[in-house]
Amino acid sequence: MAAIELRRAAAVPVAPRLERRLGRLPLHLVIVVICALWLLPSVGLLVSSFRPPQLVATTGWWTAFHPPFEFTLQNYRQVLSTYNMGTSFVNSLLIAVPATVIPLLIAAYAAYAFAWMRFPGRQGLFLVVVGLLVVPLQTTFIPVLHLFVQLGLAGTFLGIWLAHTGYGLPLAIYLLRNFIGELPKDMFESALIDGAGHWTMFFRLVLPTSVAALASLAIFQFLWVWNDLLVALIYLGGQPSVAPVTVTISNLTNSLGQGWQLLTAAAFISMALPLAVFFGLQRYFASGLLAGSVKG
Amino acid sequence: MARVVLDRVTKKFGEVAAVNDVSLTVFDREFLVLVGPSGCGKSTILRLVAGLEDVSSGEIRVGDGLVNDVAPKDRDIAMVFQNYALYPHMSVFDNLAFSLKLRRVPKQQIRQRVQQTAATLGLEGLLERKPKQLSGGQRQRVALGRAIVREPQVFLMDEPLSNLDAQLRVQTRAELIKLHRRLEATVIYVTHDQVEAMTMGSRIAVMRDGVLQQMDTPTGLYDRPANMFVAGFIGSPSMNFLSGRLERHNGSLQVTAGDLVLDLPPERAAGADSANTQEVVVGVRPEDVQPAASLVPNGHRPINASVDVVEHMGNEKFVYLSLANASLVARIDVSCPASAGENLPVVVDAGKIHLFHPATEEAIF
Numbered sequence: 001m002a003a004i005e006l007r008r009a010a011a012v013p014v015a016p017r018l019e020r021r022l023g024r025l026p027l028h029l030v031i032v033v034i035c036a037l038w039l040l041p042s043v044g045l046l047v048s049s050f051r052p053p054q055l056v057a058t059t060g061w062w063t064a065f066h067p068p069f070e071f072t073l074q075n076y077r078q079v080l081s082t083y084n085m086g087t088s089f090v091n092s093l094l095i096a097v098p099a100t101v102i103p104l105l106i107a108a109y110a111a112y113a114f115a116w117m118r119f120p121g122r123q124g125l126f127l128v129v130v131g132l133l134v135v136p137l138q139t140t141f142i143p144v145l146h147l148f149v150q151l152g153l154a155g156t157f158l159g160i161w162l163a164h165t166g167y168g169l170p171l172a173i174y175l176l177r178n179f180i181g182e183l184p185k186d187m188f189e190s191a192l193i194d195g196a197g198h199w200t201m202f203f204r205l206v207l208p209t210s211v212a213a214l215a216s217l218a219i220f221q222f223l224w225v226w227n228d229l230l231v232a233l234i235y236l237g238g239q240p241s242v243a244p245v246t247v248t249i250s251n252l253t254n255s256l257g258q259g260w261q262l263l264t265a266a267a268f269i270s271m272a273l274p275l276a277v278f279f280g281l282q283r284y285f286a287s288g289l290l291a292g293s294v295k296g
Numbered sequence: 297m298a299r300v301v302l303d304r305v306t307k308k309f310g311e312v313a314a315v316n317d318v319s320l321t322v323f324d325r326e327f328l329v330l331v332g333p334s335g336c337g338k339s340t341i342l343r344l345v346a347g348l349e350d351v352s353s354g355e356i357r358v359g360d361g362l363v364n365d366v367a368p369k370d371r372d373i374a375m376v377f378q379n380y381a382l383y384p385h386m387s388v389f390d391n392l393a394f395s396l397k398l399r400r401v402p403k404q405q406i407r408q409r410v411q412q413t414a415a416t417l418g419l420e421g422l423l424e425r426k427p428k429q430l431s432g433g434q435r436q437r438v439a440l441g442r443a444i445v446r447e448p449q450v451f452l453m454d455e456p457l458s459n460l461d462a463q464l465r466v467q468t469r470a471e472l473i474k475l476h477r478r479l480e481a482t483v484i485y486v487t488h489d490q491v492e493a494m495t496m497g498s499r500i501a502v503m504r505d506g507v508l509q510q511m512d513t514p515t516g517l518y519d520r521p522a523n524m525f526v527a528g529f530i531g532s533p534s535m536n537f538l539s540g541r542l543e544r545h546n547g548s549l550q551v552t553a554g555d556l557v558l559d560l561p562p563e564r565a566a567g568a569d570s571a572n573t574q575e576v577v578v579g580v581r582p583e584d585v586q587p588a589a590s591l592v593p594n595g596h597r598p599i600n601a602s603v604d605v606v607e608h609m610g611n612e613k614f615v616y617l618s619l620a621n622a623s624l625v626a627r628i629d630v631s632c633p634a635s636a637g638e639n640l641p642v643v644v645d646a647g648k649i650h651l652f653h654p655a656t657e658e659a660i661f
Contacts, residue, residue, distance in 0.1 A: 184379065184381060186377040186378075187382075189346075189375075190375065190383075191383075193346060193368045193369060193373065193374065193395075194395035200398065209384060209385055
C-alpha cells in the first residue's frame, strides 16, 4: 500500500505536488496546534517527574529546557520504594489483565452464540443484555457489595475481577455480536460441511478473524479497568496490599499534596502501561483481516 | 460416487414453500444443472442436499442412505459457494487441508492430497498465499480445490462462476467440464444462466416458484419443452409466442395466428386434435423464422413483416419483426439482407412450431 502511494506521488509532476502540499498547509498547522495543546499537560507531567524537588517547587516545567539541564530518577525510585507504587503497579496488573481477559472470552463465546447458534429465546436474551447497558453501575454497588461480603469476596482480587467482568460484559457482547454476526455466513456453512462443529468454528474461524474487534475491545476494557478508582475503592477498600495505582495515587495526593515531583512520577507510572498497550495493539485497528474471504 | 434422490421434497419458510413437492434423481457421475430465475428454489434444493437446511417433508438420499437427519459433514458431499467462502486468515494450503485435518487424516497424506489437488487446478505456486492475495479466478479455484481434496461422493456447486468476468467464466466453464470428466463425480450445479446450463449439464432441471418444471437433456429441453415457461427460458433469444386458433380446413388442420397461417403436418395434427381446444399459443424458435427468399416454400406461405431492429452478432443476425398484430424475433444468416424500416417477407417452418394450451401453458406438442 505504502509503495503504491509512493509511486503515485512520484508520478505527479513537481509543481502540482508543491501546490497540493501548500494547499494542505493550514489544515496541517491546525492539526499540529491541536495535538500540541492536547499533549501539553502530559508533557509537563513527564518533564516534572524527572526534575529535582526544589526546582519543581520554584520554577515551571518549561524552564527545564534551559541550561543547566537538571534531571533525576530519584522521584521514581522514591515513589516505587517508599510509597507503595511498586506493589500497586503489580496489583493493577493483577486486576486489569484478568478483568480484561475474562469478560472478553465470555463475551466472545456469548456473541458467537447470539450470532450463529439457533436456540429458543435468543433474541429476548440478547435484548436483556443490551438493556443492561443503560444500568448505571453506581446503583449496583450496595447490593453487590452486600453479596460480596456474604460470600467473602470483598477485598479480594476475585471479587473485583467478577465486578469488572459484570460491568464490562454488556457492551462487549453487544459490540462483538455485531462484529461476529457480520462475518460471512458462507464461511460458517462451508466449515460446517468441512466437518467443523461450534467449538472448531469458534476457535479456528471466529477468534482469528475477529482479532481486530477483540483487540480494540481489549484496549477499551483494559484502560477502563486500569484507570478505574471507584469500583476498586468500593470492592477492595483501601488496604495497601491489594490497592491498585489509582487508589494509591489518590492516597498520595492527600498525603503528599505539595510533593509534585512524586505525584507526577506516580502519575506517569500509571500512564506508562496504558500507553504501551495502546501502541502495541493499535495496528489491529487498521488491518483488514477479512479481505479475501468472499468476493467484494 | 453415488446418485442423489429427492423424493417429494418440500421446504417451507413460514408459509412460503421455497421448494414444493420436488422429486428428481441425479444419476451416478451425472452433471445435473438446476436452472431457473432467482427465487425459484434451486439454491434451496442444493442447501437441502447439503444439509444446511432441513426438509419440511419428503426424503433425500445420497448413495443408498437416507440423509434427512444426517449432519452435513457426514453426508459425504462437498459444496462450492458463490462467494467462494474461503477462510481469510488461512493460507491456500490450510484452506485446502482444513477439512482433512478435521477428519484426522494423517499429516503425510494431507500434504500429498493437497499437492495433488493443487496440481490439478494449477495452484502449486500459490499454496503459501492468503486468499486476499489471489485474483478472483484463483480464489474460485481454491474454493473448487477445497471440495475436490475431500474426494466426496457428490459435488454441490452454487453459481460458482457468477462472480467471474465473462471471459474467465467461459474458460472456467470448459475447465469444469473437463474436471467433471476426470473426477467421474456426481455434480449438482446451480445457475440462473441458461447458457451455462445448456453447455455444462448432462441433464438440466428447470425450476420455477419452487416447482420442478421439466428435467431433460439440453437438446430434449430445447426441442420438447414441457410448457411455455421452459420454452421461453431455454434458448436465446427466447422463443416467440403468438396467440392463435386451430381450425380444420379442407380436411387438414391449420393454425392461424394473425397473418400467420400454417398447415400442420399430419403427424402433428393428431396431437393437436387430442388437446381439445381451439385457442392455442404458438411457439416459434427464432431460427425457424426465415426470410421467404432463403427457404424453399414447400407449402409455407410467406407473411409480410417489417424490420424494427437488427442486432448483428457477427456470424448471424437477430431481426426483430413487426407483423400485423404481433412481433417476432428471427435468427437469420448474416448474408441475408435486412435493415431496419424495410419490409421482409418471412416464412415459418410449420414442422418445427410448438403449440401450448393458453390456460394451463402446458405443451400440446
